[in-house]
Amino acid sequence: MDHFGRFERGPGAPARCWRPEKGGCTPGVEALAVDGEGLGRSRGGLSTKIHLAVDGRGLPLRVLLTGGHAGDNPQLLPLLDGIAVARIGPGRPRCRPDAVVADKAYSHPSTRQAMRDRRIRFVSPEREDQIARRVARGSRGGRPPAFDAEAYKRRNVVERCFNRLKQFRDLATRYAKRAAYYQAELTIAAIILWLR
Numbered sequence: 001m002d003h004f005g006r007f008e009r010g011p012g013a014p015a016r017c018w019r020p021e022k023g024g025c026t027p028g029v030e031a032l033a034v035d036g037e038g039l040g041r042s043r044g045g046l047s048t049k050i051h052l053a054v055d056g057r058g059l060p061l062r063v064l065l066t067g068g069h070a071g072d073n074p075q076l077l078p079l080l081d082g083i084a085v086a087r088i089g090p091g092r093p094r095c096r097p098d099a100v101v102a103d104k105a106y107s108h109p110s111t112r113q114a115m116r117d118r119r120i121r122f123v124s125p126e127r128e129d130q131i132a133r134r135v136a137r138g139s140r141g142g143r144p145p146a147f148d149a150e151a152y153k154r155r156n157v158v159e160r161c162f163n164r165l166k167q168f169r170d171l172a173t174r175y176a177k178r179a180a181y182y183q184a185e186l187t188i189a190a191i192i193l194w195l196r
Contacts, residue, residue, distance in 0.1 A: 037177075037178060037179045038065040038066060038067060038179035038182065039067055039068070039179075040066065040067020040068040040069040040070060041067070041068065041069050042067075042068030042069050044068070046068070047067075047068030047174075048065055048066070048067065048068060048174055048179075048182065049065070049066050049067065049068050049070055049072075050063060050064075050065060050162075050165075050186070051063070051064040051065075051066065051072065051075040051076075051079050052064075052079075052158060052161060052162065052165075053079050053080065053083060054157055054158050054161045055085075056154070056157065057157070058157035058158070058160050058161045058164075059161070059190075059193055059194055060161055060165075060190040060193060060194075061083050061085070062079055062080075062082045062083050063183070063186050063187070063190065064078060064079055064082075065179055065182065065183055065186075071105070072105040072106060073105060073106050073108050073111055076100075076102070076106050076111060077111075077114060080097070080100070080118075080120075083095060083097070096118060096119070096120060097120060098120075098121065099120065099121040099122070099123055099151060100115060100120055100121070100122050100123070100124075101123045101124070101151060101152060101154055101155045102122070102123070102124045102155070103124065103125075103155060104124065104125055104126075104127050106124050107124040107125060107126055107127050107130065108130075109130070111124075112124075112145055123147065123148050123151045123152050123155075124147075124152075125147055125152065126144060126145060126147070131144070161193070164193055165186070165189055165190075165193075168185070168189045170185055171185060171186060171189055
């Protein structure tokens with residue numbers, strides 16, 4: 001016995017018990033990663049990715065949810081297809097922006113071609129692997145795409161909008177179980193940003 005009158009038994013049960021190695025989620029948690037709920041496996045576990053289109057002032061125009069493993073580039077065209085800005089006077093809503101400013105994740109030849117087909121100016125730096133592939137092809141690789149560095153400096157309005165959305169604690173951590181609830185919370189947060 002020690003000087004407090006307790007038996008000296010060594011470390012307690014949690015330190016002595018055998019535990020399985022860490023290596024992912026339990027099957028019950030894995031079953032939550034279903035299609036349609038915006039949950040997907042990424043480096044941090046099950047997560048949701050928010051795809052966001054904003055106007056020049058940094059106010060959200062359209063939001064899409066996908067699983068955390070989904071890529072950014074395939075979501076660009078569905079994101080743009082859902083935007084319709086009403087005109088002040090009579091006429092149809094405006095569906096085509098003057099320019100789309102995006103980061104390197106959206107820089108793909110198919111995306112650039114789709115933007116040219118829609119007659120939308122696309123500002124995005126070319127990725128290093130795409131530059132190397134174009135240079136390796138020589139004269140058949142074509143010329144580099146146009147890049148406006150001054151227009152690209154305005155890309156931070158998207159990041160600032162994400163930072164404003166993260167001020168809503170529930171959006172930053174996704175407490176909502178269903179994607180429809182999470183989408184509704186995003187919509188309410190966007191309305192609050194528009195009303196400020």
